[in-house]
Amino acid sequence: MLLGLFKTFISKDILFSIFSGKILLDTFLGASLGSISAGHPVNSYIIGGVLLKMGVSLFAVTAFLMTWVTVGLIQLPLEITVLGKRFAILRNSISFILSIPIALLTVLLLRCLR
Amino acid sequence: MKRVLRRWGFLLGVVILYIILIIITPDLALTALKRSGGVFIHLLPPLSIAFILMWLLKLFVKPVHISKFLGQKVGIKGVILSTLAGIISIGPIYAWYPLLKDLREKGTSDFHLANFLSNRAVKPFLLPLMIFYFGWKFSLIFNILLILNALLVATLVNLTTVRKWITSISIYRKQEE
Numbered sequence: 001m002l003l004g005l006f007k008t009f010i011s012k013d014i015l016f017s018i019f020s021g022k023i024l025l026d027t028f029l030g031a032s033l034g035s036i037s038a039g040h041p042v043n044s045y046i047i048g049g050v051l052l053k054m055g056v057s058l059f060a061v062t063a064f065l066m067t068w069v070t071v072g073l074i075q076l077p078l079e080i081t082v083l084g085k086r087f088a089i090l091r092n093s094i095s096f097i098l099s100i101p102i103a104l105l106t107v108l109l110l111r112c113l114r
Numbered sequence: 115m116k117r118v119l120r121r122w123g124f125l126l127g128v129v130i131l132y133i134i135l136i137i138i139t140p141d142l143a144l145t146a147l148k149r150s151g152g153v154f155i156h157l158l159p160p161l162s163i164a165f166i167l168m169w170l171l172k173l174f175v176k177p178v179h180i181s182k183f184l185g186q187k188v189g190i191k192g193v194i195l196s197t198l199a200g201i202i203s204i205g206p207i208y209a210w211y212p213l214l215k216d217l218r219e220k221g222t223s224d225f226h227l228a229n230f231l232s233n234r235a236v237k238p239f240l241l242p243l244m245i246f247y248f249g250w251k252f253s254l255i256f257n258i259l260l261i262l263n264a265l266l267v268a269t270l271v272n273l274t275t276v277r278k279w280i281t282s283i284s285i286y287r288k289q290e291e
Contacts, residue, residue, distance in 0.1 A: 001128045004150030005135070008142055039124055040206075041237050042164065046157065049247035062256065069235035070267070075207055082211040083218065083227065087271065091228050094270045095263075102263045109255045 002043075003050055012054055019056045023104070030060030031099045034067030035092075038075065044068035058110075063103035070095040160246040167239035168204055175202050177213055184217050184226055196226040196268075197261060200233025207234065225272035232264030 019026045034044065048061045071092050072079065079088035135143035183199035203210060214227055236257050237244075244253045 001125075001132065001147075001150045003153050004146035004148070005128075005131065007149045007153075008146035041235070041240060042161070042243065045240065045243050045247055046153070050153075052247070058252075065256070066235060066260070066263075070232050070263075072207065078208055078211060082215045086274070087224055087227070090274060091231065091267065091271050094267050095232060098263055098266060102259050106252070106256050106259050109259075110252050113251050113255070 026060040030063035034064040035071040160242040200230040228271040229268035
């Protein structure tokens with residue numbers, strides 16, 4: 001349902017004003033978008049697929065898919081309560097930082113295989 | 115109420131958004147609804163396989179199994195088991211927090227907890243959908259790197275814990291002297 005809204009109200013121009021085509025910046029933005037999102041991973045695949053179809057780079061989409069599950073800014077307060085401040089902040093920060101090189105590596109390896 | 119909101123809040127939010135848009139701009143809202151229907155029909159085959167696999171997994175894998183997997187603390191066996199526990203665990207993350215808290219109190223290391231949480235990104239039952247969208251080559255590379263990434267995250271998180279222990283031990287020893 002949200003995708004219908006997304007496809008109707010978010011034009012390619014709006015999307016490209018956010019994702020400029022610069023690999024590192026796009027990957028960072030993809031990772032940030034995934035970090036602030038929450039929900040079933042199915043949603044991340046569907047949104048990622050749509051973003052890819054609309055022309056967003058695979059680098060950004062890969063980082064987005066990764067941080068959707070591994071980084072959870074929305075769940076962070078709960079994670080801090082249950083597992084401690086140090087553990088939660090450290091785990092989320094490391095996951096966010098590593099999502100960028102891992103996304104780059106995924107796409108580069110994919111290109112090598114093609 | 116909180117639980118219901120957590121589970122259905124997202125859907126409820128989208129429905130409210132649609133209602134608002136139908137009032138403001140009915141034509142565009144209807145177009146969006148039609149497009150959503152199109153996406154849903156398009157996704158039905160891989161999504162059905164994914165949900166059947168999820169249902170089977172939920173039927174056979176219970177939190178007690180995960181708890182046993184994470185209970186193994188040492189060696190390569192412990193690493194493999196916490197990896198597997200993360201991969202086969204399903205459901206929202208907040209549902210796992212009480213179990214993780216309990217396991218931590220029983221002595222499960224930060225390494226295994228971080229490894230478990232990071233490996234939750236690997237979803238074998240969603241592979242049909244991932245392959246449908248991104249192709250099998252991408253899915254294969256991505257999932258292998260996710261497992262390696264989980265090990266790296268767990269190692270880095272654990273390193274700081276070990277450093278913290280070393281610091282507290284040295285402070286304790288200095289106090290003893």
